[in-house]
Amino acid sequence: MSLQAKLDAFKADFETGKPPYNVPPAVIETMRRATAELIASGAARQALKAGEKIPAFTLADPEGNEVSSADLLAKGPLVITFYRGVWCPYCNMELQALQEALPQLQALGANLIAISPQNPVNSRKSVRQNKLSFPILSDPRNEVAAAFGLRFALPDYLVELYKSLKNDLPSFNGDPSWTLPMPARFVVGQDGTILYAEVNPDYTRRPEPADMLPALRRAAGATAA
Numbered sequence: 023m024s025l026q027a028k029l030d031a032f033k034a035d036f037e038t039g040k041p042p043y044n045v046p047p048a049v050i051e052t053m054r055r056a057t058a059e060l061i062a063s064g065a066a067r068q069a070l071k072a073g074e075k076i077p078a079f080t081l082a083d084p085e086g087n088e089v090s091s092a093d094l095l096a097k098g099p100l101v102i103t104f105y106r107g108v109w110c111p112y113c114n115m116e117l118q119a120l121q122e123a124l125p126q127l128q129a130l131g132a133n134l135i136a137i138s139p140q141n142p143v144n145s146r147k148s149v150r151q152n153k154l155s156f157p158i159l160s161d162p163r164n165e166v167a168a169a170f171g172l173r174f175a176l177p178d179y180l181v182e183l184y185k186s187l188k189n190d191l192p193s194f195n196g197d198p199s200w201t202l203p204m205p206a207r208f209v210v211g212q213d214g215t216i217l218y219a220e221v222n223p224d225y226t227r228r229p230e231p232a233d234m235l236p237a238l239r240r241a242a243g244a245t246a247a
Contacts, residue, residue, distance in 0.1 A: 123231035
């Protein structure tokens with residue numbers, strides 16, 4: 023089953039209240055409203071695109087080790103996925119799909135990282151629960167996400183809903199700002215140029231891991247040339 027098919031099946035169960043979910047219709051409508059407004063805002067058009075250079079960054083992994091984009095790119099092409107957090111089932115299913123695809127990515131010389139605003143404790147939990155062998159780097163205050171054009175602030179009514187659901191982003195992230203990154207995935211060549219970019223303000227929609235392979239094959243060919 024494709025990643026999107028899995029996401030669609032989960033969404034159908036969640037939104038129709040199929041056990042074990044018992045979500046009031048008003049909650050679903052509020053989430054849909056927030057997604058529609060983010061799409062309509064055009065925020066995704068501000069994100070970095072193929073052909074542009076990524077900003078240099080240095081972030082900590084779940085064990086506190088600093089990881090720099092320069093060091094990663096020195097090793098080969100880089101796949102970056104922006105991850106909202108351990109609380110997001112759609113995000114976790116995407117990480118699991120990327121883990122399954124990791125051998126293909128590595129065969130093309132690529133490294134894979136996730137970047138998330140959540141604190142290291144929650145990143146360790148994500149790695150453990152999703153059985154990941156690639157790192158999740160902590161992006162305090164979504165500053166790297168902002169540099170990629172992905173950071174957005176939750177509207178007040180969605181903040182109140184999250185609070186009612188005990189989805190306390192300030193606690194997850196160690197940051198009181200109530201911001202998130204739009205889900206996004208990038209393939210970056212060794213010179214820092216984006217070869218593939220997919221950004222979607224609808225968090226229930228994610229590209230397939232296989233969609234990146236043509237860009238990675240081009241990158242591998244350029245490295246070998």
